[in-house]
Amino acid sequence: MSRLAVACRYMLLLIILCMTTGCWDRREMDDLALIMGSGIDLTDSGLVEVSYQIALPTGIPSAVKSGGSQKQVVIISAKGNDLQEALGRIQQQMSRYVYFGHREVFLIGENYARHGLNQIQDLFTRFPETRYNSYVLTAYGATAKEILSAPYPMELIPALAISKIQSSRQSFSVKLDQFLEAFSSPGTSPVTAAIRIVRKGTDKESIAIDRAAVYLGNKLSGFTQPDELELLRWWIGDPYRLGFTIQAEPEDRDYKGTISVKASKSKVHVHTKIIEGHPQAKVKFHTIVKVVSNNTRLNLDNEKNRKNIEQLFSVKLQERIEGLLTHVQKDMKSDVFGLGEELHIEHPYYWRNIQDSWSEVFPEMKVNVEVEFHIEQLGKTHGRTYLQK
Secondary structure (H helix, E strand, C coil): CCHHHHHHHHHHHHHHHHHHCCCCCCCCHHHEEEEEEEEEEECCCCCEEEEEEEECHHHCCCCCCCCCCCCCEEEEEEEECCHHHHHHHHHHCCCCEEECCCCCEEEECHHHHHHCCHHHHHHHHHCCCCCCCCEEEEECCCCHHHHHHCCCCCCCCHHHHHHHHHHCCCCCCCEHHHHHHHHCCCCCCCEEEEEEEECCCCCCCEEEEEEEEEEECCEEEEECCHHHHHHHHHHCCCCCCCEEEEECCCCCCCCCCEEEEEEEEEEEEEEEEEECCEEEEEEEEEEEEEEEEEECCCCCCCHHHHHHHHHHHHHHHHHHHHHHHHHHHHHCCCCCCCHHHHHHHHCHHHHHHHHHHHHHHHHHCEEEEEEEEEEEECCCCCCCCCCCC
Protein backbone atom coordinates (compact mmCIF):
# COMPACT_ATOMS: atom_id res chain seq x y z
CA MET A 1 0.00 0.00 0.00
CA SER A 2 1.40 3.40 -0.94
CA ARG A 3 2.21 6.05 1.58
CA LEU A 4 -0.44 8.30 0.02
CA ALA A 5 -3.19 5.71 0.62
CA VAL A 6 -2.10 5.21 4.24
CA ALA A 7 -2.05 8.97 4.80
CA CYS A 8 -5.55 9.28 3.32
CA ARG A 9 -6.86 6.54 5.65
CA TYR A 10 -5.43 8.20 8.74
CA MET A 11 -6.78 11.56 7.62
CA LEU A 12 -10.25 10.03 7.13
CA LEU A 13 -10.17 8.47 10.60
CA LEU A 14 -9.11 11.81 12.09
CA ILE A 15 -11.98 13.60 10.38
CA ILE A 16 -14.50 10.98 11.60
CA LEU A 17 -13.20 11.27 15.17
CA CYS A 18 -13.54 15.06 15.06
CA MET A 19 -17.11 14.78 13.82
CA THR A 20 -18.25 12.20 16.39
CA THR A 21 -17.04 13.83 19.59
CA GLY A 22 -20.20 14.31 21.64
CA CYS A 23 -19.47 16.22 24.81
CA TRP A 24 -18.26 19.59 23.60
CA ASP A 25 -21.54 21.35 24.47
CA ARG A 26 -22.76 19.18 27.36
CA ARG A 27 -24.48 20.70 30.35
CA GLU A 28 -24.88 18.83 33.61
CA MET A 29 -28.24 18.69 35.39
CA ASP A 30 -26.73 20.76 38.17
CA ASP A 31 -26.21 23.55 35.64
CA LEU A 32 -29.81 23.63 34.36
CA ALA A 33 -32.87 25.50 35.61
CA LEU A 34 -35.89 23.32 34.73
CA ILE A 35 -38.67 25.65 33.62
CA MET A 36 -42.03 24.02 34.44
CA GLY A 37 -44.17 27.02 33.50
CA SER A 38 -43.61 30.48 32.10
CA GLY A 39 -45.73 33.56 31.59
CA ILE A 40 -45.70 37.01 30.08
CA ASP A 41 -47.41 40.18 31.31
CA LEU A 42 -47.72 43.83 30.37
CA THR A 43 -47.28 46.17 33.34
CA ASP A 44 -49.23 49.40 33.88
CA SER A 45 -46.09 51.34 32.88
CA GLY A 46 -45.92 49.55 29.52
CA LEU A 47 -43.03 47.21 30.35
CA VAL A 48 -43.00 43.54 29.42
CA GLU A 49 -42.58 41.18 32.39
CA VAL A 50 -41.48 37.57 31.92
CA SER A 51 -41.91 35.05 34.75
CA TYR A 52 -40.57 31.51 35.17
CA GLN A 53 -41.75 28.80 37.55
CA ILE A 54 -38.62 26.75 38.21
CA ALA A 55 -38.61 23.35 39.89
CA LEU A 56 -36.12 23.05 42.73
CA PRO A 57 -34.33 19.70 43.11
CA THR A 58 -36.30 19.02 46.30
CA GLY A 59 -39.55 19.66 44.42
CA ILE A 60 -39.07 17.13 41.64
CA PRO A 61 -41.26 14.07 42.44
CA SER A 62 -39.46 10.75 42.74
CA ALA A 63 -40.16 7.23 43.94
CA VAL A 64 -37.88 7.76 46.91
CA LYS A 65 -38.97 11.13 48.14
CA SER A 66 -42.09 13.24 47.78
CA GLY A 67 -43.68 15.94 49.85
CA GLY A 68 -41.94 17.61 52.72
CA SER A 69 -41.90 21.13 54.05
CA GLN A 70 -39.17 22.39 51.75
CA LYS A 71 -39.99 24.86 49.00
CA GLN A 72 -40.81 23.04 45.77
CA VAL A 73 -40.58 25.82 43.17
CA VAL A 74 -39.23 29.32 42.83
CA ILE A 75 -40.70 32.16 40.75
CA ILE A 76 -38.20 34.43 38.98
CA SER A 77 -39.30 37.39 36.86
CA ALA A 78 -37.80 40.39 35.11
CA LYS A 79 -39.08 43.42 33.20
CA GLY A 80 -37.90 45.06 30.00
CA ASN A 81 -38.96 47.41 27.24
CA ASP A 82 -39.57 44.42 24.98
CA LEU A 83 -39.60 40.65 25.23
CA GLN A 84 -35.94 40.12 24.37
CA GLU A 85 -34.76 42.65 26.93
CA ALA A 86 -36.87 41.00 29.64
CA LEU A 87 -35.51 37.56 28.71
CA GLY A 88 -31.95 38.84 28.91
CA ARG A 89 -32.49 40.39 32.33
CA ILE A 90 -34.11 37.27 33.75
CA GLN A 91 -31.08 35.17 32.78
CA GLN A 92 -28.84 37.66 34.62
CA GLN A 93 -30.62 36.70 37.87
CA MET A 94 -30.05 32.98 37.44
CA SER A 95 -27.07 30.82 38.37
CA ARG A 96 -28.18 28.11 35.93
CA TYR A 97 -28.95 27.87 32.24
CA VAL A 98 -32.62 28.06 31.34
CA TYR A 99 -33.96 24.73 30.02
CA PHE A 100 -37.44 24.58 28.46
CA GLY A 101 -37.54 20.85 27.71
CA HIS A 102 -39.89 20.24 30.68
CA ARG A 103 -42.14 23.29 30.29
CA GLU A 104 -45.74 22.20 30.76
CA VAL A 105 -47.67 25.46 30.41
CA PHE A 106 -47.30 28.92 28.94
CA LEU A 107 -49.50 31.67 30.39
CA ILE A 108 -50.45 34.94 28.71
CA GLY A 109 -51.45 37.79 31.00
CA GLU A 110 -54.78 39.43 30.19
CA ASN A 111 -53.30 42.91 29.64
CA TYR A 112 -50.59 41.56 27.35
CA ALA A 113 -53.13 39.52 25.37
CA ARG A 114 -55.30 42.59 24.79
CA HIS A 115 -52.21 44.51 23.61
CA GLY A 116 -51.29 41.92 20.95
CA LEU A 117 -49.12 38.84 20.57
CA ASN A 118 -46.76 39.73 17.71
CA GLN A 119 -43.64 39.30 19.84
CA ILE A 120 -44.78 35.91 21.16
CA GLN A 121 -45.53 34.60 17.67
CA ASP A 122 -42.09 35.66 16.45
CA LEU A 123 -40.29 34.20 19.48
CA PHE A 124 -41.94 30.79 19.39
CA THR A 125 -41.58 30.31 15.65
CA ARG A 126 -37.84 31.12 15.79
CA PHE A 127 -36.78 29.68 19.15
CA PRO A 128 -35.33 26.15 18.63
CA GLU A 129 -36.11 24.99 22.19
CA THR A 130 -39.82 25.74 21.91
CA ARG A 131 -41.89 22.83 23.20
CA TYR A 132 -44.94 22.79 20.95
CA ASN A 133 -46.91 20.34 23.09
CA SER A 134 -47.02 22.77 26.02
CA TYR A 135 -50.48 24.04 26.94
CA VAL A 136 -51.32 27.70 26.32
CA LEU A 137 -53.68 29.51 28.70
CA THR A 138 -54.79 33.12 29.14
CA ALA A 139 -55.01 34.63 32.61
CA TYR A 140 -58.45 35.90 33.61
CA GLY A 141 -58.70 38.58 36.29
CA ALA A 142 -55.03 38.11 37.23
CA THR A 143 -51.53 38.35 35.81
CA ALA A 144 -49.58 35.38 34.52
CA LYS A 145 -47.10 35.90 37.36
CA GLU A 146 -49.90 35.70 39.95
CA ILE A 147 -51.16 32.46 38.40
CA LEU A 148 -47.68 30.91 38.45
CA SER A 149 -47.27 31.99 42.08
CA ALA A 150 -50.60 30.53 43.20
CA PRO A 151 -50.25 27.27 45.17
CA TYR A 152 -52.07 24.06 44.37
CA PRO A 153 -52.53 21.70 47.33
CA MET A 154 -52.70 18.41 45.40
CA GLU A 155 -49.42 18.73 43.46
CA LEU A 156 -45.86 19.59 44.45
CA ILE A 157 -45.39 21.76 41.35
CA PRO A 158 -48.35 24.03 40.41
CA ALA A 159 -47.50 23.99 36.69
CA LEU A 160 -47.90 20.21 36.71
CA ALA A 161 -51.34 20.63 38.24
CA ILE A 162 -52.38 22.98 35.41
CA SER A 163 -50.98 20.54 32.86
CA LYS A 164 -52.86 17.59 34.38
CA ILE A 165 -56.13 19.52 34.41
CA GLN A 166 -55.60 20.45 30.76
CA SER A 167 -54.71 16.90 29.74
CA SER A 168 -57.95 15.49 31.17
CA ARG A 169 -60.51 14.96 28.42
CA GLN A 170 -63.13 16.92 30.32
CA SER A 171 -61.10 20.13 30.14
CA PHE A 172 -60.90 22.64 27.31
CA SER A 173 -57.26 22.68 26.23
CA VAL A 174 -55.14 24.14 23.42
CA LYS A 175 -51.51 23.30 22.78
CA LEU A 176 -48.91 25.73 21.50
CA ASP A 177 -48.76 24.28 17.98
CA GLN A 178 -52.57 24.51 17.65
CA PHE A 179 -52.51 28.08 18.94
CA LEU A 180 -49.85 29.21 16.46
CA GLU A 181 -51.57 27.36 13.62
CA ALA A 182 -54.82 29.24 14.30
CA PHE A 183 -52.99 32.55 13.92
CA SER A 184 -51.91 31.56 10.42
CA SER A 185 -55.41 30.45 9.36
CA PRO A 186 -57.73 33.24 8.15
CA GLY A 187 -60.75 30.94 8.55
CA THR A 188 -60.36 30.20 12.28
CA SER A 189 -59.64 32.53 15.18
CA PRO A 190 -57.37 31.46 18.05
CA VAL A 191 -58.87 30.41 21.37
CA THR A 192 -57.32 29.18 24.62
CA ALA A 193 -58.49 28.07 28.01
CA ALA A 194 -58.77 30.87 30.58
CA ILE A 195 -57.34 30.36 34.06
CA ARG A 196 -58.16 32.34 37.19
CA ILE A 197 -57.37 32.36 40.90
CA VAL A 198 -60.13 31.29 43.27
CA ARG A 199 -60.31 32.43 46.90
CA LYS A 200 -57.68 35.01 46.05
CA GLY A 201 -55.91 36.54 49.00
CA THR A 202 -56.79 33.73 51.44
CA ASP A 203 -54.83 30.76 52.74
CA LYS A 204 -57.03 28.51 50.54
CA GLU A 205 -55.98 30.15 47.29
CA SER A 206 -56.03 27.88 44.23
CA ILE A 207 -56.70 27.96 40.47
CA ALA A 208 -59.68 27.16 38.24
CA ILE A 209 -60.02 26.73 34.46
CA ASP A 210 -63.67 27.40 33.65
CA ARG A 211 -63.69 29.85 30.74
CA ALA A 212 -62.28 30.24 27.24
CA ALA A 213 -60.28 33.23 25.99
CA VAL A 214 -61.35 34.30 22.49
CA TYR A 215 -58.91 36.11 20.20
CA LEU A 216 -59.57 38.32 17.18
CA GLY A 217 -56.47 38.45 15.01
CA ASN A 218 -53.58 38.51 17.46
CA LYS A 219 -55.43 40.32 20.26
CA LEU A 220 -57.69 39.08 23.04
CA SER A 221 -61.30 39.93 22.27
CA GLY A 222 -63.02 38.59 25.39
CA PHE A 223 -63.93 35.59 27.54
CA THR A 224 -66.79 33.12 27.39
CA GLN A 225 -68.95 32.49 30.44
CA PRO A 226 -68.48 29.26 32.46
CA ASP A 227 -71.82 27.83 31.26
CA GLU A 228 -70.73 28.39 27.63
CA LEU A 229 -67.53 26.37 27.88
CA GLU A 230 -69.10 22.92 27.40
CA LEU A 231 -71.09 24.20 24.42
CA LEU A 232 -67.89 25.53 22.86
CA ARG A 233 -66.18 22.15 23.42
CA TRP A 234 -69.14 20.45 21.71
CA TRP A 235 -69.07 22.82 18.72
CA ILE A 236 -65.34 22.53 18.01
CA GLY A 237 -65.40 18.73 18.21
CA ASP A 238 -64.40 17.76 21.75
CA PRO A 239 -67.65 16.41 23.22
CA TYR A 240 -66.25 13.91 25.75
CA ARG A 241 -68.58 13.45 28.75
CA LEU A 242 -70.68 16.53 28.10
CA GLY A 243 -73.29 17.02 30.80
CA PHE A 244 -76.55 18.98 30.73
CA THR A 245 -79.26 19.74 33.29
CA ILE A 246 -82.67 21.29 32.71
CA GLN A 247 -85.59 22.33 34.85
CA ALA A 248 -88.20 19.85 33.63
CA GLU A 249 -90.87 20.59 36.24
CA PRO A 250 -91.47 23.28 38.86
CA GLU A 251 -89.67 22.60 42.13
CA ASP A 252 -91.82 21.41 45.00
CA ARG A 253 -91.33 20.10 48.54
CA ASP A 254 -90.24 16.61 47.41
CA TYR A 255 -88.49 17.16 44.08
CA LYS A 256 -86.15 19.75 42.57
CA GLY A 257 -87.76 19.18 39.17
CA THR A 258 -84.44 18.70 37.35
CA ILE A 259 -83.16 16.04 34.98
CA SER A 260 -79.43 15.61 34.28
CA VAL A 261 -77.86 13.67 31.42
CA LYS A 262 -74.40 12.75 30.13
CA ALA A 263 -73.60 12.50 26.43
CA SER A 264 -72.43 9.11 25.14
CA LYS A 265 -72.22 10.08 21.46
CA SER A 266 -72.16 13.57 19.95
CA LYS A 267 -71.38 15.13 16.63
CA VAL A 268 -71.76 18.45 14.83
CA HIS A 269 -72.46 18.86 11.13
CA VAL A 270 -71.88 22.20 9.41
CA HIS A 271 -73.18 23.10 5.97
CA THR A 272 -72.58 26.45 4.30
CA LYS A 273 -74.19 28.07 1.28
CA ILE A 274 -74.09 31.34 -0.63
CA ILE A 275 -77.36 33.22 -1.12
CA GLU A 276 -77.35 36.43 -3.17
CA GLY A 277 -73.64 36.85 -2.55
CA HIS A 278 -73.88 36.41 1.23
CA PRO A 279 -72.66 33.36 3.18
CA GLN A 280 -74.99 31.39 5.44
CA ALA A 281 -74.45 28.34 7.60
CA LYS A 282 -76.58 25.62 9.14
CA VAL A 283 -75.10 23.90 12.17
CA LYS A 284 -76.77 20.67 13.29
CA PHE A 285 -75.94 19.30 16.74
CA HIS A 286 -76.75 15.67 17.41
CA THR A 287 -76.27 13.89 20.72
CA ILE A 288 -77.26 10.59 22.33
CA VAL A 289 -77.36 10.69 26.12
CA LYS A 290 -77.96 8.63 29.21
CA VAL A 291 -79.91 9.88 32.21
CA VAL A 292 -77.79 10.24 35.36
CA SER A 293 -80.34 12.00 37.57
CA ASN A 294 -84.12 12.25 37.51
CA ASN A 295 -85.26 14.51 40.32
CA THR A 296 -88.84 14.86 39.03
CA ARG A 297 -92.18 13.07 39.27
CA LEU A 298 -91.85 11.96 35.62
CA ASN A 299 -91.41 8.30 34.73
CA LEU A 300 -89.09 8.28 31.71
CA ASP A 301 -90.03 4.66 30.92
CA ASN A 302 -93.16 6.23 29.52
CA GLU A 303 -92.45 6.99 25.86
CA LYS A 304 -94.55 10.17 25.83
CA ASN A 305 -92.71 11.56 28.85
CA ARG A 306 -89.36 10.67 27.32
CA LYS A 307 -90.20 12.35 24.00
CA ASN A 308 -91.37 15.48 25.81
CA ILE A 309 -88.10 15.63 27.77
CA GLU A 310 -86.07 15.11 24.59
CA GLN A 311 -87.91 18.01 22.96
CA LEU A 312 -87.44 20.18 26.04
CA PHE A 313 -83.70 19.45 26.09
CA SER A 314 -83.47 20.25 22.36
CA VAL A 315 -85.19 23.61 22.81
CA LYS A 316 -83.15 24.60 25.87
CA LEU A 317 -79.83 23.58 24.33
CA GLN A 318 -80.64 25.38 21.09
CA GLU A 319 -81.33 28.55 23.08
CA ARG A 320 -78.01 28.19 24.92
CA ILE A 321 -76.03 27.54 21.73
CA GLU A 322 -77.64 30.54 20.05
CA GLY A 323 -76.66 32.61 23.09
CA LEU A 324 -73.06 31.46 22.76
CA LEU A 325 -73.13 32.23 19.04
CA THR A 326 -74.46 35.74 19.64
CA HIS A 327 -71.87 36.40 22.35
CA VAL A 328 -68.92 35.28 20.23
CA GLN A 329 -70.13 36.38 16.78
CA LYS A 330 -71.75 39.72 17.58
CA ASP A 331 -69.90 40.86 20.70
CA MET A 332 -66.39 39.46 20.17
CA LYS A 333 -66.64 39.18 16.35
CA SER A 334 -64.30 36.19 16.38
CA ASP A 335 -64.74 32.97 14.37
CA VAL A 336 -63.47 30.41 16.89
CA PHE A 337 -65.98 27.92 15.44
CA GLY A 338 -64.08 27.52 12.16
CA LEU A 339 -67.03 28.50 9.95
CA GLY A 340 -64.58 30.27 7.66
CA GLU A 341 -62.70 27.01 7.14
CA GLU A 342 -65.96 25.24 6.28
CA LEU A 343 -66.76 28.00 3.79
CA HIS A 344 -63.27 27.64 2.34
CA ILE A 345 -63.78 23.89 1.82
CA GLU A 346 -67.29 24.05 0.37
CA HIS A 347 -66.98 27.29 -1.65
CA PRO A 348 -63.28 27.85 -2.46
CA TYR A 349 -63.86 30.38 -5.22
CA TYR A 350 -66.13 32.53 -3.06
CA TRP A 351 -63.70 32.23 -0.14
CA ARG A 352 -60.85 33.52 -2.31
CA ASN A 353 -62.71 36.81 -2.74
CA ILE A 354 -63.68 37.39 0.89
CA GLN A 355 -60.91 35.77 2.97
CA ASP A 356 -59.08 39.07 3.56
CA SER A 357 -62.27 40.66 4.92
CA TRP A 358 -63.58 37.64 6.82
CA SER A 359 -63.38 39.48 10.15
CA GLU A 360 -65.96 41.96 8.78
CA VAL A 361 -68.10 39.36 6.99
CA PHE A 362 -68.37 36.84 9.84
CA PRO A 363 -70.23 39.05 12.37
CA GLU A 364 -73.02 39.57 9.80
CA MET A 365 -73.21 35.94 8.67
CA LYS A 366 -76.55 34.21 9.24
CA VAL A 367 -76.15 30.97 11.20
CA ASN A 368 -79.06 28.61 11.84
CA VAL A 369 -78.77 26.18 14.75
CA GLU A 370 -80.62 22.87 15.06
CA VAL A 371 -80.36 20.36 17.93
CA GLU A 372 -81.33 16.68 17.82
CA PHE A 373 -81.47 15.11 21.27
CA HIS A 374 -82.11 11.43 22.03
CA ILE A 375 -82.24 9.61 25.36
CA GLU A 376 -80.82 6.13 24.85
CA GLN A 377 -80.19 4.90 28.39
CA LEU A 378 -82.12 5.47 31.58
CA GLY A 379 -79.58 3.87 33.90
CA LYS A 380 -80.06 0.80 36.08
CA THR A 381 -83.22 2.27 37.60
CA HIS A 382 -85.50 2.97 34.66
CA GLY A 383 -88.30 4.51 36.65
CA ARG A 384 -88.13 7.01 39.47
CA THR A 385 -86.20 5.89 42.55
CA TYR A 386 -88.93 7.03 44.94
CA LEU A 387 -92.45 6.18 43.81
CA GLN A 388 -95.24 8.31 45.16
CA LYS A 389 -97.84 6.34 47.06
